Amino acid sequence: MPVVVNLDKCTGCETCLESCPYDAIVMKDGKAVINEYCNECMTCLSVCPEGAIIETLDAAAREESLRTKAKFADYRDVLVFAEQREGEIAAVSYELLGAGRRLADKRDVGLYAVLLGTGEKEAGELIKWGADKVILCSDSSLTQFNDDSYAQILTEVIQKYKPSIVLAGATPVGRSFLPRVAAKVRTGLTADCTSLEIDSETGNLLQVRPAFGGNIMATILCPDYRPQMATVRPRVMKKGEYQEDRTGEIINMSTDSISCRTQVIETVKEVSEISVNLHEAEFIIAGGRGVGGEKGFKMLEELAEVLGGVVGASRAAVDEGWVSYSHQVGQTGKTVNPKIYIACGISGAVQHLVGMQSSDMIIAINKNPDAPIFNVATYGIVGDMFEIVPLLTKKIKEAKGL
Amino acid sequence: MNIIVCIKQVPDTAEIKINPETNTLMREGVPSIINPFDLNAIEAALQIREQSGGKISVLTMGPPQAEASLRDAIAMGADEAVLLSDKAFAGSDTWATSYTLAKAIEKLGADIIFCGKQAIDGDTAQVGPETAEFLNIPHISYIRKIEEVSDNSIRVQRLMDEGYDIVESGLPVLLTVVKELNEPRMPSLKGKMAAKKAEIKVMGFADIEADENSLGLKGSPTQVKNIFAPELKAERKMIEGSPEEQVDSLIRELKAIKCI
Numbered sequence A: 001m002p003v004v005v006n007l008d009k010c011t012g013c014e015t016c017l018e019s020c021p022y023d024a025i026v027m028k029d030g031k032a033v034i035n036e037y038c039n040e041c042m043t044c045l046s047v048c049p050e051g052a053i054i055e056t057l058d059a060a061a062r063e064e065s066l067r068t069k070a071k072f073a074d075y076r077d078v079l080v081f082a083e084q085r086e087g088e089i090a091a092v093s094y095e096l097l098g099a100g101r102r103l104a105d106k107r108d109v110g111l112y113a114v115l116l117g118t119g120e121k122e123a124g125e126l127i128k129w130g131a132d133k134v135i136l137c138s139d140s141s142l143t144q145f146n147d148d149s150y151a152q153i154l155t156e157v158i159q160k161y162k163p164s165i166v167l168a169g170a171t172p173v174g175r176s177f178l179p180r181v182a183a184k185v186r187t188g189l190t191a192d193c194t195s196l197e198i199d200s201e202t203g204n205l206l207q208v209r210p211a212f213g214g215n216i217m218a219t220i221l222c223p224d225y226r227p228q229m230a231t232v233r234p235r236v237m238k239k240g241e242y243q244e245d246r247t248g249e250i251i252n253m254s255t256d257s258i259s260c261r262t263q264v265i266e267t268v269k270e271v272s273e274i275s276v277n278l279h280e281a282e283f284i285i286a287g288g289r290g291v292g293g294e295k296g297f298k299m300l301e302e303l304a305e306v307l308g309g310v311v312g313a314s315r316a317a318v319d320e321g322w323v324s325y326s327h328q329v330g331q332t333g334k335t336v337n338p339k340i341y342i343a344c345g346i347s348g349a350v351q352h353l354v355g356m357q358s359s360d361m362i363i364a365i366n367k368n369p370d371a372p373i374f375n376v377a378t379y380g381i382v383g384d385m386f387e388i389v390p391l392l393t394k395k396i397k398e399a400k401g402l
Numbered sequence B: 001m002n003i004i005v006c007i008k009q010v011p012d013t014a015e016i017k018i019n020p021e022t023n024t025l026m027r028e029g030v031p032s033i034i035n036p037f038d039l040n041a042i043e044a045a046l047q048i049r050e051q052s053g054g055k056i057s058v059l060t061m062g063p064p065q066a067e068a069s070l071r072d073a074i075a076m077g078a079d080e081a082v083l084l085s086d087k088a089f090a091g092s093d094t095w096a097t098s099y100t101l102a103k104a105i106e107k108l109g110a111d112i113i114f115c116g117k118q119a120i121d122g123d124t125a126q127v128g129p130e131t132a133e134f135l136n137i138p139h140i141s142y143i144r145k146i147e148e149v150s151d152n153s154i155r156v157q158r159l160m161d162e163g164y165d166i167v168e169s170g171l172p173v174l175l176t177v178v179k180e181l182n183e184p185r186m187p188s189l190k191g192k193m194a195a196k197k198a199e200i201k202v203m204g205f206a207d208i209e210a211d212e213n214s215l216g217l218k219g220s221p222t223q224v225k226n227i228f229a230p231e232l233k234a235e236r237k238m239i240e241g242s243p244e245e246q247v248d249s250l251i252r253e254l255k256a257i258k259c260i
């Protein structure tokens, strides 16, 4: 911030608060603090009886900073794209509202949601999950996803409401049409983010994402353009808080001017039961190359059964053909976050870890004490899974009185 | 039918290691390959040409050495190759890359443009859709099957989270493809000979009508602030003892949090 308060000199008299035309000075712990809404008008400098407010930039830097500021001044709120499937809100939308609420509160701005192709009831749900305002296009032709129509509407919304941050799920839908929007509004888009924070100094969004097949993480910024846009990996962000009595505004938007050059002829569902279960299970018992074969996986199934869980797998186990691809967890498989993830005979390659490290608790069983899986484990057992797993199954059975 | 396939030369990420001291990628000795999904894109183009004729051009934006990947594509059967290379393009993010590709494609002309679903170095999956927007043509992502191609329309299967959609579009159109679409062919002997002799067309800033401020680092809205190794939460507690004791301790912990 080019204008700062020298906290040693500030007496907390609050004279400057009144003087600020932008309401950019707030009191914190008895001292004045200048936030990012500062327009660098310098009024407060002359007002302060203690001379505690000072300017930190030289003329050139200040001019540059002012130019960007002026461009950004209108861009304030956080906006999330709430995805629906066949009219039902997709789980990722609640996660986006959770992340969006947190960012909006940090910046002290509003949280908007955009909802296409469904009704007021669903829009109301989004408000209970944390949105302040929902922009709703209930046109039934939007229930099906087409890049053209979705991109046109979101672009219109951005141009009208000028959010500072736009988030969508890193799903086939979000990852397909958000780039079109970014191209249209001439701004940056960061794909598949796993963490989002506000840089307290600059107010910029710090967008963290994996690259190079999960081998490395990168922090991406979009400092000179607005909005800052990101797609967010499903199942990484925590859902917000559901408040039955939360109120907000639903803004109906018409879609007269939308033209669409693609047409969905048919939607075919093809969900394997395992995929659903892996996403919903409280316990996942996952096996890797150390499981040795189909027989080993039978053992894991037995453990899964007594716990009421589901069997997952590393890519190595899938490549060996011991279990089908639908069980695979990781970079090229599923991202899961059960209450408890038990990794048996899995070394813990980054590509596996990115798919399961947000599990609430991780239990690792591996005979190699140096296996990297132990680095993410809540509990680690160095041992032979052929000994440990059957014993565990037996004792859990006893404990449960089965 | 004019088909353009956008390909990217990438380091083989399966071979990449991290230098644990500097937290940087060790790219030395890592082979450069055609992005795997782009091989599926080339194969799709070849199959369309076999069915209904036409010309296939492969296009890449990159440093001069990216020419090698273009020759590999010709070895597979592509007719022509264009290398989009200029100092002004260096440091492009997906926005600037797509803008530049689109400017080149406008010059070349195409009925169908193929891209891979994503490049395995950046994993962004954004260049295809953004390029389509700059060209002002429709796009369909994640194509797992091409059902029908005619002179002025196409019908494809688009992979979704819970199955697939059958989608139709007029031409021109841009398609991004997934691995399930096909099995890319190996280069033939004849193809390899052709690749050796092929003339690679090079295009630079002067050959496309582009706005200077939209190119390269200057034209890129996103910036990489830093890169780091994936951090791991380190709350690990090792459970010691005989297998019997280990299992007993674990069960005690699970009971304590009321999981069993």
Ligand SMILES: Cc1cc2nc3c(=O)[nH]c(=O)nc-3n(C[C@H](O)[C@H](O)[C@H](O)COP(=O)(O)OP(=O)(O)OC[C@H]3O[C@@H](n4cnc5c(N)ncnc54)[C@H](O)[C@@H]3O)c2cc1C
Residues within 6 Å of the ligand: A213, A287, A288, A289, A290, A291, A313, A314, A315, A316, A317, A328, A329, A330, A331, A332, A333, A334, A344, A345, A346, A347, A348, A349, A350, A351, A352, A355, A365, A366, A367, A368, A371, A383, A384, A385, A386, B013, B014
């Ligand atoms: C682009 C890319 C994407 C990838 N995507 C994924 C992905 O989505 N998911 C994924 O899992 N991998 C993925 N991988 C592969 C990943 O890099 C690893 O190769 C893989 O996860 C290793 O699987 P593993 O741990 O089962 O096998 P290994 O690494 O071979 O480990 C086997 C482990 O079992 C232990 N063990 C052996 N016998 C026993 C026993 N009797 N009792 C206890 N422990 C035993 C060993 O000590 C060892 O630690 C990807 C790789 C790349 C390059």
Ligand SMILES: Nc1ncnc2c1ncn2[C@@H]1O[C@H](COP(=O)(O)O)[C@@H](O)[C@H]1O
Residues within 6 Å of the ligand: B006, B007, B008, B035, B037, B038, B041, B059, B060, B061, B062, B094, B097, B101, B114, B115, B116, B117, B118, B119, B120, B122, B123, B124, B125, B126, B127, B128
């Ligand atoms: N520099 C480039 N030159 C040509 N095509 C590219 C380039 N970068 C990306 N592409 C295409 O866009 C697809 C998606 O890349 P990305 O958005 O980087 O994940 C790739 O599979 C290529 O088809």
